[in-house]
Amino acid sequence: MLIINVVTHTPTLLSEAKALAAELQLPYSNSIEQTGYSLILTPDHLCLQHNTSKSLPLKIDFLAGKSAYRRQHASLKREALARAMGLKNNTHPKIVDATAGLGRDSFILAGLGFEVTMLERSPIIQALLADGIRRAIADPIVSNIAKRLHLISTDAKTWLTELPATERPEIIYIDPMFPTRTKSALVKKDMQIFHDIVGEDPDADSLLPLALTCATKRVVVKRPRLAPHLANMTPSFSQTGTSCRFDVYLKTK
Ligand SMILES: C[S@@+](CC[C@H](N)C(=O)[O-])C[C@H]1O[C@@H](n2cnc3c(N)ncnc32)[C@H](O)[C@@H]1O
CATH class of the missing domain: 3.40.50.150 (Vaccinia Virus protein VP39)
Known part of the structure; x- marks a missing residue:
């Protein structure tokens, strides 16, 4: 079972991040946890990153x-x-x-x-x-x-x-x-x-x-x-x- 937390470091995106967590039925967390994955909302994109491995974060950017x-x-x-x-x-x-x-x-x-x-x-x-x-x-x-x-x-x-x-x-x-x-x-x-x-x-x-x-x-x-x-x-x-x-x-x- 994968552990995924929704996270944002941008105060103005806090309510959006919490709404996303509720919609996906995932926990919201203020910071990156020691294990699992983080779905991170930034002003530029939403991305999924592994909290400990070096794999590249996953985001969808049709412009790049x-x-x-x-x-x-x-x-x-x-x-x-x-x-x-x-x-x-x-x-x-x-x-x-x-x-x-x-x-x-x-x-x-x-x-x-x-x-x-x-x-x-x-x-x-x-x-x-x-x-x-x-x-x-x-x-x-x-x-x-x-x-x-x-x-x-x-x-x-x-x-x-x-x-x-x-x-x-x-x-x-x-x-x-x-x-x-x-x-x-x-x-x-x-x-x-x-x-x-x-x-x-x-x-x-x-x-x-x-x-x-x-x-x-x-x-x-x-x-x-x-x-x-x-x-x-x-x-x-x-x-x-x-x-x-x-x-x-x-x-x-
Ligand atoms: C190999 S990827 C597709 C890649 C895509 N063609 C692209 O260009 O990015 C397969 C995707 O299909 C989704 N998928 C597989 N079976 C599905 C189904 N029965 N209904 C909806 N999505 C499905 C998977 O969750 C996965 O995200």
Whole structure:
């Protein structure tokens, strides 16, 4: 069981930090504890840090790093995900990212002009994502992109099961966690905390058949390049890149 305290060192953010702690049903603490993790609210971001290890704090910043680079260089042709989804200019398919995670893939899709409904079931990751989106909306450079992201805190299986038939999306995207072979050796340093919090999505296999009943056009699954197919289901086709593979399941009428 992970121990996580909500902390702020900024007096003006105290009531916001306490409200967040209450919402997440976590204890509020005035200072960093000796063990566990701290969800720290600062004027610049919300971040999750391990209290004793040297792993990098986890925060979602769509203006920096990979997200910024991909936003500047993305195009429908260049982005393998957009090709796997069959996205075309001047079309407006309903896209559901059923495993939103750090929002990187959703942000790319939004950067290409598409509205994305993002589903995330981990309350901590959901809080980090909501913070990243809120700050991106406040930034003039990415505001319009971030406004196309619609985050829902839910388990995708529950949400898809309850979705009325009239609201079914054309495209559902699934990118579950993939089990690592050794405990943490294969996890990049900045992703260590993310893996600690989220775990391994052992129920990922059951999401694909459900997504296939809900999507009206296709389901796209992201996998490590050499990984077996999700739920042992053979896709209509796959697109393999340098580090990952997109398995595409087309709906036949
Ligand atoms: C590998 S990450 C996704 C990364 C994401 N594609 C990105 O670009 O940042 C998987 C995420 O999906 C979430 N997840 C897994 N199964 C889910 C489900 N059934 N419903 C909602 N979220 C789910 C996990 O909590 C985790 O945050």
